[in-house]
Amino acid sequence: MDRGACHSGDTRRDLLFDSHVREEITVTETVIDIHELTKSYNGTKAVDGLSLQIQRGEIFGLLGPNGAGKSTTILMLLGLSEPDSGTINVLGLNPTREPIPVKRRVGYLPDDVGFYEDRTGFENLMLTARLNGIPEETARGRATELLEQVGLTHAANKKAGAYSRGMRQRLGLADVLVKSPEIIILDEPTLGIDPTGMEELLGLIRKLSREQHLTVLLSSHQLHQVQQICDRVGLFVRGQLLAQGDVSSLSRTLFADDPIIITAEMDGYSSRLQDEIRSIEGVHHLEVGASLQADNSPAEADVPEPDTAVRLIIRSSTDCSPEVARRIVEGGGRLFSLSRQQYGLDEIYHRYFAGGDDKHGEKSDSKHYSQA
Numbered sequence: 001m002d003r004g005a006c007h008s009g010d011t012r013r014d015l016l017f018d019s020h021v022r023e024e025i026t027v028t029e030t031v032i033d034i035h036e037l038t039k040s041y042n043g044t045k046a047v048d049g050l051s052l053q054i055q056r057g058e059i060f061g062l063l064g065p066n067g068a069g070k071s072t073t074i075l076m077l078l079g080l081s082e083p084d085s086g087t088i089n090v091l092g093l094n095p096t097r098e099p100i101p102v103k104r105r106v107g108y109l110p111d112d113v114g115f116y117e118d119r120t121g122f123e124n125l126m127l128t129a130r131l132n133g134i135p136e137e138t139a140r141g142r143a144t145e146l147l148e149q150v151g152l153t154h155a156a157n158k159k160a161g162a163y164s165r166g167m168r169q170r171l172g173l174a175d176v177l178v179k180s181p182e183i184i185i186l187d188e189p190t191l192g193i194d195p196t197g198m199e200e201l202l203g204l205i206r207k208l209s210r211e212q213h214l215t216v217l218l219s220s221h222q223l224h225q226v227q228q229i230c231d232r233v234g235l236f237v238r239g240q241l242l243a244q245g246d247v248s249s250l251s252r253t254l255f256a257d258d259p260i261i262i263t264a265e266m267d268g269y270s271s272r273l274q275d276e277i278r279s280i281e282g283v284h285h286l287e288v289g290a291s292l293q294a295d296n297s298p299a300e301a302d303v304p305e306p307d308t309a310v311r312l313i314i315r316s317s318t319d320c321s322p323e324v325a326r327r328i329v330e331g332g333g334r335l336f337s338l339s340r341q342q343y344g345l346d347e348i349y350h351r352y353f354a355g356g357d358d359k360h361g362e363k364s365d366s367k368h369y370s371q372a
Contacts, residue, residue, distance in 0.1 A: 029056040031183060031215050032077065037086035039072055046072040048239035050086070056182075059209050059216040061226040064236035070219040073236075074185055077217075078108060091182060104132075107176030111188035113168050117161030121152055121171050124160055125178055132179045139178075146174035150204060166197035173204065183215040190225055202229050223346050235348070243348075251343040260319050261341040264312040268333035276327045282318035289313065309336070 032054040039047040047069045054060045062070050075081035076088060079099030088095055095102045115124045122143055129139030147156045150170040155163065163171060169189055176184050186205070190198040206229040209216050220226045226233065227247055234244040243250055260282075269288065278286055289311045314324060321340055328335050 030054070031056045031091055032217065033087075033089040034073075034077075035087045037073070037076065037088060038084045039069075039076060039081065040084055045239045047076070047083075050239075050241050052234060052241060052244065054215060054217060056215055057209070057213045058232065059206065059218065059230050061230035061233040062217060062219045062236055063221065063223060063226060063233050065221055068236045069239040070236055071187060072239075074108075074187055074217075074219060077185065078102065078106065104179065105182050107179065107181035107184040109169075109172045109176050109184065109186045109189060111191050113172035113175070115160040115163075115168070115171065115175075118159060120157050120159055121147060121163070121174075122156040124171065125174060128175050128178045134178070142178060143174075146177055149177075149208065150174045151200075164197075166193045166201065169193060169197075169201055170204070173201075173208075177208070181214070183217065185217045185219070187219045188221070189218065190220065190222055198225055199228075202226075205229060224344065227344055247344060247348070250348055260316050262312075262314040262316065262319075262321050262324055262338070263341070264314070264324060264328065264338045265309065265336040266312065266328055266333045267309045267336075268328075268331075269308070269310050269312075270331070270333075273328065273331040273333055276331055277312070277314065277324060280316070280320050280323050280327070282316040282320050283314055284317065285313075285315035287313040 030053050032052070034050055034052045037047055037050040038045060050069075050073060062073065064070055072081065076083050077090060077095060079095035079102050082096050090102050091105050093102050093105075116127065119127070125143035125146065126136075126139055129142060130136075134142065144153075144156075147153050150173050152167065152170055152174065155167060160168070160171065173184075173186075173189075189205070190201060193201060202225060205216060205218070208214060218226060218230065232244060232246050233250070234241050235250075236242070274286065274288075277283060312324075314320075319340060321338055325335060325338050
């Protein structure tokens with residue numbers, strides 16, 4: 001079932017790309033709107049003044065260590081826990097006052113998916129469809145289609161108790177999609193899955209989001225994996241959202257005062273070229289070391305023989321990569337590679353937000369939310 005036509009009036013721009021380039025989406029409709037949300041357990045704030053907006057069709061990663069407040073936030077979004085203060089709006093609804101309408105339009109996949117172990121994957125999906133009032137004939141077609149989409153057609157008639165962890169997560173994803181939700185919330189979806197299965201599951205989530213214009217809120221502590229598919233992320237520590245945005249903008253903001261590190265692999269290095277590079281505006285440090293393509297290792301300040309392959313590490317206050325490349329080539333050098341250090345979520349998180357694993361008494365009642 002293609003749900004994209006339901007939202008054809010949205011102003012949006014989808015740029016599809018390979019696994020090394022991020023999708024770019026322009027959206028105009030806010031589907032999750034949280035303002036100054038607070039929740040305490042036994043006098044300790046599990047969520048402290050959270051404000052967040054998520055747009056239709058967006059994949060948003062809520063990242064943080066265990067106990068950061070992620071699951072508590074999810075419970076409040078689903079109407080399973082009432083905030084102490086602040087407001088939540090999900091698809092124009094208040095989850096606290098209107099939990100059933102929210103439940104009809106929001107799918108939820110907990111970190112530990114529960115199925116009837118003695119029923120097949122197909123039968124489990126049919127049970128969910130029945131609980132949601134979907135006619136049997138429609139449900140059969142829907143279940144068959146979803147099992148194909150998540151790559152479980154071969155295991156449709158296999159009992160869920162015999163499924164691997166990765167297969168259960170795929171079946172869980174199909175389960176949340178049975179009722180054709182507009183938003184899906186995934187709590188640690190890659191937990192316990194091997195690297196290959198993790199990559200496949202994340203790719204599947206991205207594919208379904210793009211094809212069906214699904215909004216995805218993904219809660220996780222696995223930074224690198226989430227970075228691969230999220231349009232934006234929020235870093236959640238000790239109940240507070242300390243930063244949010246796409247990885248590039250977070251990197252520019254958080255590392256604005258850090259030197260830019262440029263690495264060049266080349267040969268044909270000389271004293272004249274060394275002086276040329278040092279004279280580039282913004283350059284304040286130049287280190288000459290062993291190239292990845294050579295065994296010899298000249299020390300800093302030594303000028304190697306012209307035919308020696310070297311590795312230059314340049315620290316600069318500005319991105320002078322183009323100028324470095326130009327001067328190397330014009331100075332008679334042969335440039336093998338030129339790269340600028342990129343900061344990912346691991347660097348962002350561990351530099352600024354590590355150590356946020358708290359003991360806020362965060363509840364784990366999330367498993368009680370079925371897809372019915």
